[in-house]
Amino acid sequence: MYMTRRPLPPLRSLQAFEAAARHLSFAKAAKELNVTPGAISHQIKTLEDWLGAPLFHRLTRALRLTEAGEASAQTLTEGFDLLSKAALQMKPRWDDDLLTVSVSPGFGSLWLVPRLDRFRQQYPDIEIRIDGTDRLIDVASGDADVAIRYGPGGYSDVHIDRLFAMRATPVCSPETRDRGSGLKSPQDLASHTLLHVDWKETEGSWRTWLLAAGVHDVDPFMGPRFTKEEMAVRAALDGEGVALIGDRMAANHLASGRLVRPFNKDLSTPLVFAYFFLAPKDRLDQPKINAFRTWVLGEASLEL
Structure with missing residues (x-):
């Protein structure tokens, strides 16, 4: 047929x-x-x-x-x-130095990719492939060599390392901060556009942050919504408003000055979930997996 x-x-x-x-x-x-x-x-x-x-x-x-x-x-x-x-499955399995790392697109673009050059410098013989996806994968069965996922933990049948938790912090471009009379206190957000990330509304919403900051006269629901964190970051970089982002996800742009914290660093709220490194228990000592685990744990331990 x-x-x-x-x-x-x-x-x-x-x-x-x-x-x-x-x-x-x-x-x-x-x-x-x-x-x-x-x-x-x-x-x-x-x-x-x-x-x-x-x-x-x-x-x-x-x-x-x-x-x-x-x-x-x-x-x-x-x-x-x-x-x-x-x-890849069609190719001969001869390349033992290819490491496939499964990460969400947001974590990959905002945190991992800006640091990859340091990994390549330390381990030039290991070729790395970033599989940017939010779908569920099974490292134990070989969907990827290792994975990094955001969640509550408690993953079964795999080796787990907790990388870091985050704090929700407002970020914006320097131009947005200095526009008009300036963005000097959380109350000033009333005259700025709030940028929202849909999937973080349950633990990192503007409503939660504004309540923690003691602000009651700013509408916590106004402003555009994005399904991906990296889209909200892009909008903030383009001067379209103030985004509420996990501090680690904004670290690279904050260090370069492309984004700034308009308020005191203490005005941030802890997020419930964390990022975890996942690897197959029976392949943890494999040189390429061990090398990446050692490196990523070291990167995660660096101060913001």
Whole structure:
């Protein structure tokens, strides 16, 4: 029996959209795919024409996904993850120095990737592959060599190291802090846009932070909402408002000065969950896994 061929748009246009949706930047997508920003724009226009719907709101200094783009981006990323995994399974298992690390896209882009060069300098013989996904994976069965996950802990049948917990802290661009009469106290947030991360509303919401800061005249629900932490960080970098972010996730931008804490460092609230390193118990002494575990525990122990 013959299968009906699946209707698909050009693979290159899907790949261009997936990269641009992750980065919210044509330029960064072009760099990742080793093409020009114009080529990315052309491929996405081809995809939008094929679909008959726009995928991005093209703003003056930023990109925002449309409802159609938002609905499909995560599924498409997971699809490319599966294609990549299938391709790796087709290759001979000769490369014992390839280490696959599964992390959420937010943790990968905001915390892990900015530090990877230090790992490569210490362990130049270990090739690292970052599998950026939020889906459940089983390191014990070989879905990845190791994983880093955010949660309450209590993972079973794997080795666990607690990396760090975080504190929710407001961050913004220096321009936002200095705009108008300035952002000097939490009460001043009444005249600024609050940027929200949907999935953190249960433990790191603006409502919780404002109550802890003793502020009652600022609407804790106003402002745009983002399904991904890295999107809220991007909006803060672009001067679109003040984001409430886990301090560790903002550390790289704070150190560079691209983001600032507008208020005293003490005005932060602890988050309930933590990040954990997961590895197979029976492969913990494998050189590449042991090397990465030693390195990531050392990075996690550094002071903010």
